[in-house]
Amino acid sequence: MRETTKPGLRMKTRQAVTEALADTALELFDTSGFDQVTVADIVAAAGISQRSFFRYFSNKEDVVFGNRVPTAEDVRGELTQHLDENPVWDALCATFRAAAHQMDADTGRWKRATRVICHTPGLRARYLEKHLAWTDALVPEIAPRIDPGGSEAGLKAQTMVAIALGCFDVAITRWVDSDEEQSLAALIDEVFGFVQIPHL
CATH class of the missing domain: 1.10.357.10 (Tetracycline Repressor, domain 2)
Structure with a gap:
């Protein structure tokens, strides 16, 4: 029988990573100030590469806004x-x-x-x-x-x-x-x- 749950699980995993990365970045922004924190600072705190960061967010602003603000x-x-x-x-x-x-x-x-x-x-x-x-x-x-x-x-x-x-x-x-x-x-x-x- 063909497995049908994997795409859903992948989406959940991606969402979990996105939220964890956003939480790390938001904590840095809140503590040090948005303009003072670089992507390098975020990835260092999260323990990932910059390349990985840009798989989830196109820039720092997207970390803050994401899909939070209603259209x-x-x-x-x-x-x-x-x-x-x-x-x-x-x-x-x-x-x-x-x-x-x-x-x-x-x-x-x-x-x-x-x-x-x-x-x-x-x-x-x-x-x-x-x-x-x-x-x-x-x-x-x-x-x-x-x-x-x-x-x-x-x-x-x-x-x-x-x-x-x-x-x-x-x-x-x-x-x-x-x-x-x-x-x-x-x-x-x-x-x-x-x-x-x-x-x-």
Whole structure:
């Protein structure tokens, strides 16, 4: 009988090595600073060759981001699941709360990666570029619900999404730098609750 489990096992092995290598690199980045750590430093700490490193990651930035940050399509898909049953602001909160629950499920790794991003200007800029992509994806979904047919629907939607992203960033910044045990999802609810948005 032909063996059918080997490809799956190979994928699991590759994922395990990728995660272990990322953990080693993130610890170095978090301790010494992203810009101060070289690929040579990472491979020395991991006990592998540079050639092996580049089998898993194309550069240092990929170690930090990997597939951690949701794509614009991911965020749009999550939003659409909440829009029919909730006002727009509540749907945006639920969208970012869903991302927070994923991060809470692997707090140690997510906190370290996010702290590196927040404290490294170049990585922070790349992260904000993703925010722009999220905005482009979310605005068309909520504009018709905020002001159907209105001439300022797009402007209102952009403003609301910008506020939501600001709330998300405030919650994340507090979460990664805090020693408290509060979950990111709880912080999302708290920060979004500070903002008084009409129930559109």
